[in-house]
Amino acid sequence: MRTTEHLVKLARQLSTTAERLPGAGLVQKEYEIIEDALLQSMHQRMKRAVSRSAESPVALPPPANSDNIDIAEGRVGLSPGQRLQSIMAEALEQTTEQALSDWAHRILDQLLPDEARLLSAFSSGDSYAVIGVSASRSITGPREILLSNISSVGKAAQVKARELLPSYIARLKTLGLIERRGPSNSLELDYQILESDTRVQQALNEAQAGNYSRIRTERGTIKLSATGNKLWQICTQHKSN
Structure with missing residues (x-):
């Protein structure tokens, strides 16, 4: 049975x-x-x-x-x-x-105030530039992520602890509220500004000093996911009631 x-x-x-x-x-x-x-x-x-x-x-x-x-x-x-x-x-x-x-x-219950600021910025439906640095220890070796989640959304959302932005983005991804997509040509200026960021330049320099191969910046975009949009709808609906 x-x-x-x-x-x-x-x-x-x-x-x-x-x-x-x-x-x-x-x-x-x-x-x-x-x-x-x-x-x-x-x-x-x-x-x-x-x-x-x-x-x-x-x-x-x-x-x-x-x-x-x-x-x-x-x-x-x-x-x-x-x-x-x-x-x-x-x-x-x-x-x-x-x-x-x-x-x-x-x-x-899991969101920090700065992360709520980010959700509010993403709620417009806009995509934001995000970059990272990757490299490999040898020409044929696996690619390693040396830096990630450096994004222009921090300024747009007026995040207070700007140095924690990569961590905020990672947490929002883990919660399924935002998603990463491919690069956008319309964000070329944002990418250039991010690539001049001190953290990005430091990661590139450290990779070169460490004899890494195939060093490159990884461009992409981040935006609100369907799950994140659902959360925002629920919250704004309850707020208006």
Whole structure:
């Protein structure tokens, strides 16, 4: 007999296939009903498993509500199994809007003020010049990144700790909020200004002094990703409400 997890996976595969068939909207609604029932079964099974554990019982928090702080406080002292059970209980009650709101809050919890400035600059939809320095230790050796994320966006966003800009950009990339693309001819002047940056010149000089081969500057552009745009939409929508 298939486990509940296998049935959930199968239902999702069928849903993906059904999207290409006539009447996909109706099929999708039926799938969501089935998935909710399966998730409910998983939740009940976990609840029974936790109740049989040898751990001291701890009262579970109430069902999900709109106050994220209350929910987080309610999880203090829970075992890992009980916390997962609590999260699954929230998932069963949660709407799409609530799920997006929780995701946005989690991302915002990780942002520094300077990084928020950068997001605001990227929200215009503009692409910004970004360069780095790469080289290899031999003619046939692998290319190494010696410097990265030197960009013109720092000035546009009025970043306070400008020396931390490469780190800010790296973090925003890791969070999936911005993406790097190829160079743009329209940003030629910006590239030339960045290539005269002290850090870039220092990296080039150190590479030459270290007998690196194939030393070059790497040009590109960075802009808001689809995920970053979604976050910005959620935040501005809530701000206006």
